[in-house]
Amino acid sequence: xxxxxxxxxxxxxxxxxxxxxxxxxxxxxxxxxxxxxxxxxxxxxxxxxxxxxxxxxxxxxxxxxxxxxxxxxxxxxxxxxxxxxxxxxxxxxxxxxxxxxxxxxxxxxxxxxxxxxxxxxxxxxxxxxxxxxxxxxxxxxxxxxxxxxxxxxxxxxxxxxxxxxxxxxxxxxxxxxxxxxxxxxxxxxxxxxxxxxxxxxxxxxxxxxxxxxxxxxxxxxx
Amino acid sequence: xxxxxxxxxxxxxxxxxxxxxxxxxxxxxxxxxxxxxxxxxxxxxxxxxxxxxxxxxxxxxxxxxxxxxxxxxxxxxxxxxxxxxxxxxxxxxxxxxxxxxxxxxxxxxxxxxxxxxxxxxxxxxxxxxxxxxxxxxxxxxxxxxxxxxxxxxxxxxxxxxxxxxxxxxxxxxxxxxxxx
Amino acid sequence: xxxxxxxxxxxxxxxxxxxxxxxxxxxxxxxxxxxxxxxxxxxxxxxxxxxxxxxxxxxxxxxxxxxxxxxxxxxxxxxxxxxxxxxxxxxxxxxxxxxxxxxxxxxxxxxxxxxxxxxxxxxxxxxxxxxxxxxxxxxxxxxxxxxxxxxxxxxxxxxxxxxxxxxxxxxxxxxxxxxxxxxxxxxxxxxxxxxxxxxxxxxxxxxxxxxxxxxxxxxxxxxxxxxxxxxxxxxxxxxxxxxxxxxxxxxxxxxxxxxxxxxxxxxxxxxxxxxxxxxxxxx
Numbered sequence: 269x270x271x272x273x274x275x276x277x278x279x280x281x282x283x284x285x286x287x288x289x290x291x292x293x294x295x296x297x298x299x300x301x302x303x304x305x306x307x308x309x310x311x312x313x314x315x316x317x318x319x320x321x322x323x324x325x326x327x328x329x330x331x332x333x334x335x336x337x338x339x340x341x342x343x344x345x346x347x348x349x350x351x352x353x354x355x356x357x358x359x360x361x362x363x364x365x366x367x368x369x370x371x372x373x374x375x376x377x378x379x380x381x382x383x384x385x386x387x388x389x390x391x392x393x394x395x396x397x398x399x400x401x402x403x404x405x406x407x408x409x410x411x412x413x414x415x416x417x418x419x420x421x422x423x424x425x426x427x428x429x430x431x432x433x434x435x436x437x438x439x440x441x442x443x444x445x446x447x448x449x450x451x452x453x454x455x456x457x458x459x460x461x462x463x464x465x466x467x468x469x470x471x472x473x474x475x476x477x478x479x480x481x482x483x484x485x486x487x488x489x490x
Numbered sequence: 491x492x493x494x495x496x497x498x499x500x501x502x503x504x505x506x507x508x509x510x511x512x513x514x515x516x517x518x519x520x521x522x523x524x525x526x527x528x529x530x531x532x533x534x535x536x537x538x539x540x541x542x543x544x545x546x547x548x549x550x551x552x553x554x555x556x557x558x559x560x561x562x563x564x565x566x567x568x569x570x571x572x573x574x575x576x577x578x579x580x581x582x583x584x585x586x587x588x589x590x591x592x593x594x595x596x597x598x599x600x601x602x603x604x605x606x607x608x609x610x611x612x613x614x615x616x617x618x619x620x621x622x623x624x625x626x627x628x629x630x631x632x633x634x635x636x637x638x639x640x641x642x643x644x645x646x647x648x649x650x651x652x653x654x655x656x657x658x659x660x661x662x663x664x665x666x667x668x669x670x
Numbered sequence: 671x672x673x674x675x676x677x678x679x680x681x682x683x684x685x686x687x688x689x690x691x692x693x694x695x696x697x698x699x700x701x702x703x704x705x706x707x708x709x710x711x712x713x714x715x716x717x718x719x720x721x722x723x724x725x726x727x728x729x730x731x732x733x734x735x736x737x738x739x740x741x742x743x744x745x746x747x748x749x750x751x752x753x754x755x756x757x758x759x760x761x762x763x764x765x766x767x768x769x770x771x772x773x774x775x776x777x778x779x780x781x782x783x784x785x786x787x788x789x790x791x792x793x794x795x796x797x798x799x800x801x802x803x804x805x806x807x808x809x810x811x812x813x814x815x816x817x818x819x820x821x822x823x824x825x826x827x828x829x830x831x832x833x834x835x836x837x838x839x840x841x842x843x844x845x846x847x848x849x850x851x852x853x854x855x856x857x858x859x860x861x862x863x864x865x866x867x868x869x870x871x872x873x874x875x876x877x878x879x880x881x882x883x884x885x886x887x888x889x890x891x892x893x894x895x896x897x898x899x900x901x902x903x904x905x906x907x908x909x910x911x912x913x914x915x916x917x918x919x920x921x922x923x924x925x926x927x928x929x930x931x932x933x934x935x936x937x938x939x940x941x942x943x944x945x946x947x948x949x950x951x952x953x
Contacts, residue, residue, distance in 0.1 A: 319755070322772050327671050327751030329775065330744035330806075333681040335782075335796070342743045342779030345750060349772030356765065368755075389671040391681035503951040504699050536948065538699045539723060561699060567730075567799045568687040571697050608722055633793025637725040640843050 300421025307428060308362035310416060312370025313481040314435075315355035317378070319371070321405060322348035324386045332394050337449055344445070347438045354431040361427065374482030381405075381473040395453050396466045402446025403463075404470045410439050412480040415487060493520040494528040504535045505561050505571045512564065512578065516557070519583050522625060525590055528554045531582075535561045538570070542581060543603035544589035555589045557582065576628070583627050587618040596662030609669040612641040613655065617666060620656035631656065642669060673752050677806050680744065685797025686737075691804045691894060698947030700940070714905040717835055719843040727908065728839055729794045735832060736785035737801040742829075743778035745809025745821050746771050753814050758873045763814045767869050774822075774865070777858045784851050791847055808891045815873055819884040822866020824891035827929070829859040830919060831901050834912035856915060863919035892929050899937020903930045906937060 290296070302310065325345040332338050359367035373379040385400035417432040454463055479485025495516045497509035516529050527546075540562030547553040563581040566574035591597045591614075600606075606614070619634040635652055642648045651667050658665075682688065717727050749763075750771040756762025786796065808820035833856040840848025874881035896902060901909040911933065916926050 319768075323751045323768075324671070326747030326749075326772060326775055327675070329747035330675050331671070331679075331681050333683045335683065335740075335786075338681075338740065338743070339779045339782050342747060342775040342782075345747055346772045346776030349750065349769045353769050386671050391679075504947070536699055538697065540726060541722065568797070570689070570694070570800060571699070608720065608724075611722065630793050630795065632790070633725070633729065636729075636791070636793045640719055640725050640845070644844055644846055 296422035301419040308364045310481045311355045313374045316371045318348045318352040320382045351435045377477035398450050399466045406443045412485045497531045507573045526551050530556045532558045538562045542585040544585045546592040549593050584618045600663040609641040612637050613666040616655045687800050689800045700944040717908045733799040739781040741806040746774040815884045816887045818866045818870045819888035820891040826862040828895040830915045831912045835909045860919040867920045893932045896933045896936035898940030902933030
């Protein structure tokens, strides 16, 4: 199906009382990179990862001594739970009547990544906890959500796009919050070493995983 | 000359307070405030509340000043039933400042501490608080401000009166604000 | 990260000093008049602005609210974390319950923010008073249903009582922030109690024994949260029992009567302990 179907109708102004179904400023188009099954798979990966993230944030609240960070984690915990709920509700609309079936990590490496990210528990490891979430996982969410939003059909998959936009807004806000918290905690060369070494270790696993939805998270696999 | 100080009880049973330590703080504060009267400190250890009062037997320097405090006024609020040097210095400093005020002729009309209204009590506390601050005893000004607002109202005008009271050093009883 | 997190390991900065219920109750001083009986008349201990120590008492209670909210935040976060999503059996909880716990974590985080701001407004420093960790203890059970009973019904029920008292305090004092903030928090707490009641009923729908066990646990926690009668319908109790808001939250009259009875018993037991301690100490 061509992408020009909207153009002709939009410019037909011979009868002034008849308006074109797509206004001149509405440039949305039909083509998209994902069919229903692929969209459901991705959404299932999103839901699983958002779940793991909100569980981790909720669990860590009791383990961080910094009061401002404790409160931020509690706030962010809900935002990611809400994203998980959005994806949970989207799955049946994508022909997956048993959402739990697709609520899964993209691959084993992704599961290992979450295990490694959630490993720090000691009260002295706030830097490691925040690095995993705000310097590794959330940037990957922003990447995967952005790629999905920009490549799915703007018309057939509008409900997913709407949820992606809501989620992305939160991800950007949380990323900024997390980066500010980290910059305020990282004060010495040793802090820098801790942050970068932990980030590198987690990035290794994330690269192996290929991102939130596995290889192809941000474009076709070369 | 060292101020004569007695503390009752001499041995505490419900709280971990030391009468000698309390006496030493009172002597130190007396020196700081220029008070040479004999001091009798009575601590009610049966209650965790923190009410305080000062009774002055007369206005000359050899009249005994009796300081009555409930145990909460000397307590470490992070470790209940334990003594706090800082809290004790602030509480004793406050009640001793009141006693010192009572030695002045222009405080002759002040009712007994336990007969003061809540507003009178708070206004006098604020007048003492500002002076404690300048003596370096580190009272929490915002706490005094909140007390004052609770008694006199939450308004900018009331805050201005508070600021004047806090910075004052030479007021008489009739200079203290009253509830309109 | 461990699945279950013990109360002793709660992370705090250096300003905070923690205590527990046993330590707290070992303090045998009392602000209560021991000569007075529950039916006798006399000066009220209710936390109102006309008390001579009103501001001090309100500050102390506000600090208690702040640390209580921190623990409620930690408890809700842990319940969102500790149990896998499932059908409610074998240590799982429904996915939607996890979502509600995450929502509660956000609400409690806001309550901490509000309490910190109010403490500042009232002239209290963070960590100025000791922190009783009894609230988090109610959130440590390995059975999520007991957590619902202990946290959402007992702890959040207590929060309804405390916020109602503080709201009235703000109203009477004409404090422009206190009443406003307490009313907002009260609305959240009523929601949390309703949420807990609904989930308790749904998760134990086909398991009456488990439900009975949870309600027994709630009674134990409710009695603890009476704090020796500091909360109760007697005028000797600084904090009243907020019947109207408890009813809004779904407590039945019988349930509120039971709590009132436990509060009364706790007050009388506490007075007896204090009386005996004073006789022993001979003061």
